[in-house]
Amino acid sequence: MTPLQNRTLQIIERFKQEYPDAVCSLDYVDALQLLISTRLAAQCTDARVNLVTPTLFEKYPDAQAFANAEVADVEEIIKSCGLYKTKARDLIATGKMLVEDFGGVVPDNMEDLLKLPGIGRKTANLVLGDVFGKPAVVCDTHCIRLTNLMGLTVGKDPYKCEMQLRELLPPEESNDFCHRTVLHGRAVCKARNPQCKICCVRDLCDYGCQNNA
DNA sequence: ATCCCGAGGG
DNA sequence: CCCTCTGGAT
Incomplete structure (x- = not known):
């Protein structure tokens, strides 16, 4: 050593x-919610994210709901988190890819997570560690x-x-x-x-x- | 002014 | 490597 x-x-x-x-100080109940919350946390405090996610997840409970969402609606909900245009676009695009390529389920490996729009290594690692128990x-x-x-x-x-x-x-x-x-x-x-x-x-x-x- | 549990593009 | 996106908190 x-x-x-x-x-x-x-x-x-x-x-x-x-x-x-x-x-983790983000509020979430499943892999998708942690994935979304972590994306929203970019250049924003966790407390601020936790303020908008209850509304967001009530309106969009699963990947299909995000896939069908209107950009303006998502922007309105997440606006106070900053970087809201790119984040809104990413969330909807991620929902679509989850539905089209991954059966609506958040993948449990780095390679696939990195394919999702707006998901980088930081977010992917957080989901892998906290939801899937990986190192x-x-x-x-x-x-x-x-x-x-x-x-x-x-x-x-x-x-x-x-x-x-x-x-x-x-x-x-x-x-x-x-x-x-x-x-x-x-x-x-x-x-x-x-x-x-x-x-x-x-x-x-x-x-x-x-x-x- | 500077920072907040980033990601993508040049 | 750099830049941009962006509102809120301090």
């Missing part, structure tokens, strides 16, 4: 103590920022970051670890002003060790 792998395992254990519940690495803005600061990954490219983390994280730990980087990124290691003083992994973090504040 390399020193870096050892340090990673220590960080994992600290995060488990600090954040016992490695849960996902959800490499979002928090995950990249925190693992860069800690010294576990190098560079901002999401795909490269994901691959570096796949080498570092035990597969059975990776999904929960990514959830916890999000929780820690929101509460402590914020994008603007990282709160190293109250950070539970400061002594294991490259940035935390250098930061004197």
Whole structure:
């Protein structure tokens, strides 16, 4: 085991103590709802997404309903989430592809998920990990920022970051670890002003060790 | 001003 | 690699 792998395992254990519940903060009851909610969460807070999805999912309960939806109707419902034109187009196109190519069911593998319009690796990994229980690495803005600061990954490219983390994280730990980087990124290691003083992994973090504040 | 659990296109 | 899409929160 390399020193870096050892340090990673220590960080994992600290995060488990600090954040016992490695849960997704989006509200959903099935694979389609998590897929849609995660797409809506781009450049938008989860709380804002959770405000619009009850209305959205009542009107569009399944893939067929999204496939038949009018763009203007979907735009109206999701507008407050931002990027609403592309998101509305993506949701309807995804509904259509799910119906036409996947029997109306959300696929349980990366290759097929990435075929869906507007679904990238971040969203695909989240669905694979949280709904299908697969060893996902959800490499979002928090995950990249925190693992860069800690010294576990190098560079901002999401795909490269994901691959570096796949080498570092035990597969059975990776999904929960990514959830916890999000929780820690929101509460402590914020994008603007990282709160190293109250950070539970400061002594294991490259940035935390250098930061004197 | 700057950020929010991105994705697609150039 | 870069840019764009976009409203809301701070």
